[in-house]
Amino acid sequence: MIKAIMARMPAILAVLVLFAFAAPELSAQQINPTASAVQEEQLMRALQSGEAVSGRVTIVDPRAADLIKPGNKNWAADHGGMVKTINIVAILGILAVLVAFYLIRGKIRIEGGFSGRTIQRFNAIERFGHWLLAATFIVLALTGLNLLFGRALILPLVGEGAFGTISAWGKIAHNYLAWPFMLALVIVFVAWVIHNLPSRTDVEWIKQGGGLFKKGVHPPAKKFNAGQKAIFWSVIIGGVALSWTGVMLLFPEWAGSSSDWQFYQVIHAIVAGVLTAIIIAHIYIGSVGMEGAFDAMGTGQVDENWAREHHSLWVEEVKARENAAPGGAAQPAE
Amino acid sequence: MARMKFLCDADRCIECNACVTACKNEHEVPWGINRRRVVTINDGLPGERSVSMACMHCTDAPCAAVCPVNCFYTTADAVVLHSKDTCIGCGYCFYACPFGAPQYPRVGNFGTRGKMDKCTYCAGGPEADMTQAEYVKYGANRLAEGKLPLCAEMCSTKALLAGDGDIIADIYRERVVTRGYGSGAWGWRTAYGETVSV
Numbered sequence: 001m002i003k004a005i006m007a008r009m010p011a012i013l014a015v016l017v018l019f020a021f022a023a024p025e026l027s028a029q030q031i032n033p034t035a036s037a038v039q040e041e042q043l044m045r046a047l048q049s050g051e052a053v054s055g056r057v058t059i060v061d062p063r064a065a066d067l068i069k070p071g072n073k074n075w076a077a078d079h080g081g082m083v084k085t086i087n088i089v090a091i092l093g094i095l096a097v098l099v100a101f102y103l104i105r106g107k108i109r110i111e112g113g114f115s116g117r118t119i120q121r122f123n124a125i126e127r128f129g130h131w132l133l134a135a136t137f138i139v140l141a142l143t144g145l146n147l148l149f150g151r152a153l154i155l156p157l158v159g160e161g162a163f164g165t166i167s168a169w170g171k172i173a174h175n176y177l178a179w180p181f182m183l184a185l186v187i188v189f190v191a192w193v194i195h196n197l198p199s200r201t202d203v204e205w206i207k208q209g210g211g212l213f214k215k216g217v218h219p220p221a222k223k224f225n226a227g228q229k230a231i232f233w234s235v236i237i238g239g240v241a242l243s244w245t246g247v248m249l250l251f252p253e254w255a256g257s258s259s260d261w262q263f264y265q266v267i268h269a270i271v272a273g274v275l276t277a278i279i280i281a282h283i284y285i286g287s288v289g290m291e292g293a294f295d296a297m298g299t300g301q302v303d304e305n306w307a308r309e310h311h312s313l314w315v316e317e318v319k320a321r322e323n324a325a326p327g328g329a330a331q332p333a334e
Numbered sequence: 335m336a337r338m339k340f341l342c343d344a345d346r347c348i349e350c351n352a353c354v355t356a357c358k359n360e361h362e363v364p365w366g367i368n369r370r371r372v373v374t375i376n377d378g379l380p381g382e383r384s385v386s387m388a389c390m391h392c393t394d395a396p397c398a399a400v401c402p403v404n405c406f407y408t409t410a411d412a413v414v415l416h417s418k419d420t421c422i423g424c425g426y427c428f429y430a431c432p433f434g435a436p437q438y439p440r441v442g443n444f445g446t447r448g449k450m451d452k453c454t455y456c457a458g459g460p461e462a463d464m465t466q467a468e469y470v471k472y473g474a475n476r477l478a479e480g481k482l483p484l485c486a487e488m489c490s491t492k493a494l495l496a497g498d499g500d501i502i503a504d505i506y507r508e509r510v511v512t513r514g515y516g517s518g519a520w521g522w523r524t525a526y527g528e529t530v531s532v
Contacts, residue, residue, distance in 0.1 A: 038381040040518040041529075055373040055385075058351060061366070067373040067387055069432050070524050076396035076430035147402040147424070155404055164420035167403045171422050175445045251443045252425070262429055 044070065051259075063258070075262040083266060084148055087273035094277040098284045105213065108290040110306045118301035119318055127300055129187030133235070136181035141276045143170035148269065178246050185239045192232060195223040201313065202226035223314045231282050238275035242268060336498035337412045338455055339526065340486065341506055342386045344517045346493035349374055349384035353485035353494055357388075360456070360484045361473025367437040369453040370485050383517050386485070386494050389414065389435035389453035390525035397427035397436060411477065413455040418471050423447040432524045455496070456483040503530045 043053045052066035122130070146154065146167060155163045204219055205226040211217035212227075219225070224232065245268040248255040255261040286293050292306035307315045349372050357363065357370045370388035391414045398406035398414065405420035406427075416427075425447055427436040438447035458475030461468035468475060476484060486496035495502040503519070510516035510532045519530040 038376045038383050038517060040520050040523075043375070044523070053375065055375040056377040057371055057373050059368055059371055061368070063434060064368060064371045065373060066434055067375065067385055068521055068524055069434070072430055072432045073396050073524070076400045079426070079430070080399050151402060151404040160404075160417070160420055164403055164405070164417075164422065168422045171424060171445055250445060253441070253443060258429055265429070 040068075044068070047071075069258075071259060072262075075259075075266070078266055079269070083269045083273075086270050087145070087148055087276075090273045090277035091280065094280050098281060098289075102284075102289070107288065108212070110292050110303060111216065111309060112305035114292070114303050115305040117304040118295075119304055119307050119315065120300055121296045121302045121307070122300045124300070125187070126191050127297055129184050129191055130297055132180055133184035133188055133239075136177045136184060137279065139173055139177050140181060141272065141279070143174040144269075144272050145276070146170050175250060178243070178250070181239070182243045185236070185243065189236055192224070193236075196229045196232045198226075198229065202229065218309045218312070220312045221310065221314065222317065223311060225310065231278065234275060234278045238271050238278070241271045242275070245271070335410045335412075337500070338391060338497065339412075339499035339502060339522075340388065340390060340455075340483075341495040341502045341519050341522070341530070343493045343495065343506060343509065344375075344383040344385045344520055345513075345515065346491045347372065347384040347386055348491055348493070350490060353386050353489055356484045356488050357453070360476075361454075363451070363473065364439055367439065367451050369435075369437070369451070385520045386489075387433055387521065388485070389431075389455070390433055390521050391453075391455055392432075392525040393527060396430040396432070400426040400430040402426065407460070409457060411455075411457070413457045413477070415454055415457060415459055415472075416450065416452070417460045418449040418451075419460075421449045423449055427452075433521060456481070499526070506530055507532050 040053070047053065047070065051071060052069040054066050057065045147170075150163065150167060150170075154166070158166070199222070201220055201222060202225070205221055208217055208219040210225060210227050211219055245264040248264040249261065249268060252258075252261050255264055286297065292303050295306075296302045304315070351372050354368060354370050354372060358368070361369070363369055370386060372384050372386045374382060374384045376382045391412060393412075395406060395408070395414045397416075398404075398408070401416075402424060403420050403422055405417045406414060407416070408414050423438060423445065425438070425442060425445075427450060428434070428438070435452045436450045437452060438450055440446050440448050454472050454475075456474060456476035458464070458468045458478065459472035461471065463478035464475050474484075476482065481487065483496045486494045495505060506516070506519060507530055516532065522529045
């Protein structure tokens, strides 16, 4: 018996050795599974802002794989905080400045009075471009502001049903009028960019404060003075920024990830608020703020005295061109 | 009133997706919309866990904060619901939600997402309880029938818990103490600003 066992000793030893090696593996399978369990906290700590705790899903929509995106709450907070604050400060701020300006300076009159003679300032194409841009911008601005402040200002007045209908139409108007806005932006850019390149006369104009703050001061200017050039470039740069971010918002697939979309949305809302404030100032000075200014975009014909006071160099250019033209411009018989 | 919450015990979830199917069937959710989904974290790696996720019915819900038309409201049970009549499909709630809960019937280019749809905690919408009008828009209203959300009710391993936040937290805490481990109440910190401390 012993001999038999001894004879099989190598085999027994081999089995024992196997057990000895196998034993740790067996106990490894019984370990507490929590040792390696993925913890929410550790995943959240490793997150950068705007990123997601993601995994695998059996749903076709790849966005469903993002389990938790805590960064989305930051966007929600920015939207309700910073974006709204900037819009309120920009718009109420410019209104306050304009009211103060009107009370102190009053309406800027044509000092020489109306001469009765007019000069063509803007032709039909320029006015069409301007008014297309203006009309679409006003609707876009109002429907955009409705998304930010409508629920606080309009909802309590008209009730939930009517406000929902207004906002739904507002959204459609915003989405579709964006395209004529972009077209008008191109027309205006092509028509006026040549007149809006910065020049040395602008320095003098800015030094004299544009003559805005003092009666009788009229720094020389060509077709557009430095203030108008500032409006032009604000509209072009702001308009392009709004168009680009707006198209990204309309086509989320092009925008990329949802944090890209959020970025475009914040830029869109801030630029829109600042540009709206600038345009309010533009509307003021082009209408109630200055005598004779509206005619430039109304009929396209401005009074000669107005033109001489505000755009002296431009009037000289126009007169020189008229005189140089063969036969001169048709002069009415005295 | 109870403060209703969801809690997914990821150490019990076996990724059977029965909650997803039950939800779709109970509410006849349209194609392409998933009010609930199961996400597997660390798939195929040590420590893999599956979590069933839907709208968490947040405290101070960010979707409600960004909604331009204020279509969200919170019920007495702290369930976050919305009105599809007021919704304009702008998509803001989707970008504000940390859990990807808001869904839209269409892809969304050119603002054509359609009315937002999300988990209602089986509590319907603003229409009168258990009416056909409510069912068509929001699905069944089990809470009005005195029942809890179906996803949690039919969970085979009882991984997904629904009910009053304090009670389900106690159940989870007891489980963690008994078995000696737990990977946490997923999403609670983000949704409620607190987690289940064991």
